[in-house]
Amino acid sequence: MSSETIWDKLQNIDRKVFYWILWIGLMIPFIRPIGLPISIAPSTRDLYNGLLTLEEGDVVWINIAFGVSAWIDCMPATVACTKVILRQGAKLIVVGAYTDADLSWDKLRNSVPDFDQLEYGKDYVYLGYYTGGEAVVAQIASDIRSVFPTDAYGTPLDELPLMKEVNSVHDIDMVLSGDTGDWGDYYMRQWASPYGIPMAEIGIAMLASSYMPFYKSGLLFGISSSSRGGAELEKLIGEPGEATVIMDALSVSHLMVIAAVLLANIGYFATRGRRR
């Protein structure tokens, strides 16, 4: 007869069982939304308020430093911010630091209906992919054309009305960096700190704790963290979107992880005395 207790069994559950529960459990809120309330974090509100200070004709630089895999965390906030920027009458320059940047640009372009009312080259441009890390970010600050002689479609920058007067960081009024890695750091070190350009961060969840000190010290005027930040921005602009839809599923997944951690710990402590 087996001497295995319920606590032993709890600790020896095949992890695949948990994966299956998680996978199925995540789908339920999509089919039957719960509608949990979304509160606004101060860092997200500051980001939104910062965007509202933009004036007509200001130039905003958006750095897409996240790949397709991080769309779920970064794209909703990028979409919401872009809507606010364009509605303020500001001009937009978009660049991409990942090789799938063109896909991200297409997604952004198709998710913001405001682009349809605007003219490419005059109101917004997409300069495309660039690489080279911090050195290139520093180079762009002094001479954009040395890194982007043309836009992503091969048009020389001088032929784009918006870019005729944009040569360096001095001609840019705000930077937003959407990140899964270090690109936000590069812009903080090479743009925001030396030139005083207002900068905000749209990061994946794991970057939130890394960037919070820079928000507290005032170098970043706002942070949107993960799809949660995206949902908060969607609430602020009054247009629920992809992030709002996903928040219930995310909350359910967290509850399941917490339950699993609790069960495993209860099992561990219940059997610890016996093991001794």
Add this chain to the structure above:
Amino acid sequence: MAYPTAPLEVLGLWTGWLLMLMIYSYPLYKENIVFRWAEHTYIAVMLAVNLVMMVTNVNRIAIQPMLQGQIHYIIPIILGLAMYTLLVADYRWISRYPIAVLVGAGFGLGMRGVLIPNLLDQVVSTITPPAGGAAMDWFNFIYIAIGTICAVSYFLLTYEHTGALRYPTRLGRWFIMIGLGAYFGNTVLFRLSMLSGRAQFFLQVLKIIPM
């Protein structure tokens, strides 16, 4: 975004759906040939995309300007090509030059930017009391101040952690663990976000929920 109707887009959608299931067959079932095929396909496609993007980029920002008379672009091109000498044992020493340039430029640029935002601003932010009188702001201020001092004291490795250092260093270890816990929690949040996105995609392709 509406459900695509163009045949190629529908094909792309279902291909993505199928490849996703193939990849998930590993955690949900076990390692199998379907998973391996999808994994290798993914790596091959990403490599191809990266290669095309990199070559296009080098062509756009260096080769084309050089061909149009900006001859100084030959320097970064030569330095870039020199990196490939790593592959030839007899000439590997040449690759040290581009590496030296990269490290030197990276270090110089990094130092220029690190001192103010990463060090001075953080010190000022830590020692500046909150302007408002909110209790939470003061709690955060005190927490960060004590946490910073104690966590830094934990790394005083040239002194034994006894006497006056005994309690600050132990407390510092707790602060570090809390910090790492928060970081790990955020990492889990990101992974679950990605998984939620895939679950949503799974249902959208099957038209169970709208796209």
